[in-house]
Amino acid sequence: MSAEQVHRTSHDVEIAAPAAVVYGFIADTERWPLFFPPNVHVQRLESDGTSERLRMWATANGAVKSWTSRRTLDAAARRIEFRQEIPAAPLTGMGGTWVVEELGAGSSRLTLLHDFTVADDRPEDVAWVDRATDTNSRAELGRLKALAERWGRLDGLLLSFRDSVRVDGPAEPVYDFLHRVGDWPELVPHVTRLDLTETTPGIQIMAMDTLTADGSTHTTESIRICFPDAGRIVYKQTATPALMDAHTGEWTVVPDETGVTVTSHHHVVIREEAVARVLGPGSTLEDARRYIRQALGRNSTATLNLAKQHAEKAAVVG
Template identity: 70%
Template sequence: MSAERVHRTAHEVEIAAPAAVVYGLIADARRWPLVFPPNVHVERLASDGTHERLRMWATANGTVKSWTSRRRLDPAGRRVDFRQEVSAAPLTGMGGSWIVEERGAHACRLVLLHDFTVGGDRPEDVAWVERATDTNSRAELGRVGELARRWPGLAERTLSFEDSVRIAGPAGAVYDFLHDAAAWPRLIPHVDRLELTEESPGVQVMSMDTRTADGTVHTTESIRVCFPDALRIVHKQTVTPALMDAHTGAWTVVPDATGVTVTARHDVILREEAVEPVLGAGATVADARRHVREALGRTTAATLTLARRQAERAPARR
């Protein structure tokens, strides 16, 4: 830690769920974007099963911040300690612990501790960090509690799938089509409106209106993190359609000797209480799984078809 004053916060919640379930949600950081509202994307840089190094992107007071952290996992003690290697301003350092305290076979307490320092210890910057830490901690604890309490049905409400297409064109042209989403309303028929801002390089914030096959218009908001060197774009919806409790995914472009393979991945948690209001009386989670799979599959296929059309008439650049 630096020489600045160390500030400390503590948050906790009682959860009516087994401690092992709660610890599992905390330990699997790569799923955090799907689990935690503030988390946008997590890249695991290294891991030996006990120690891991992560690059993380998350919202803080409405802005997207990124940092690198080291974590130590203690499954026997149901504790995860973390320390940021590289913090985002105004922080100069942050660390803490997740601690799961068993309270019986089906109950536990989850404690989240933070300690942090701020450059210059300016009161306005300290207040900004305290507000972001409090908001995100409450959101994360509440979300863990909600998912853990409904753990038995979570697998049924979660679906992951991929769609791929071969393109006989340059990888750069494919990536550019996916990256330059501001142009989509004039290129993709099901996109009625799209507003995009990129306040920091590679991090895009989008608001989009899309039209489904029955003419219904859905408004979604997303954050995308772009990796041009890896030809990959990851995304998280921060405002989802009614049936989706959470939605993350990625576009990946893999070149080879004859062209590229473009894969679109989607990970979704369904909102069970919305199934009947959206799909009609008697509809089930299984119906919702089919509906979401088909809807996302259609829009993905349409986007990939247009990406192929654009790329196959573009000159080779990469």
């Protein structure tokens, strides 16, 4: 059998931001799900500062793929090399390099290089990978450019918070309530519709309609990755309300000697240009932060309290 052909791609973008700022974005992989549209979840398995091993989940041509990668970071040269350990089919090999070049004061070029192979070099598989690589690379570079060029204001655009509820009961029914999201229209009053697909166990793709305080309906689409052994469900909204550029989150169920703490975590990038349109003329970024905090917190806390009731009822019945 002949050797598989190595296919190579290159994508680049000029960014009106210092090279060190751009490098910081690509080095901070744990925030990639918030910053980069294709990325759903990143778990750092090992790290010593210059090399790291990652488990990653991302979309490729509409499908959710998962793999582990090793990365070598060179902060001085502003280069990061990566190589997938066990690539997701149809790949048999995938790697590449991020390169940040300083162009001048406050300007840089980011280049993303890929090389890949597929089994038997099947043309349809090569085309599939090439399309996914091109689509994802363009999405990542475009979003990174938009964020990096606002790096001086980024702290105001980022919002993270959490809400917790104490449960006097076991962890299993709490997690079960959060995991059985397909049942939420019957169990959670603010959820009016939910379409769920779970072809791969533990990877849930959902579209949901929720009621807001003013009676309007928001439609969101999300991908959820479930970790029952760890009591975690992480998610990435792939279609967000108008006021949010990105929204990721996590449900955590943490037992102790006397009960369970269940927490809803939210991370948001605010869509600055939508603030006045959504909240009215004269509205500020601080108004948007307050509105999002209240809206997301209200619904997630209501869900936490319903999970609490479910678990405490199960404990009494049991």
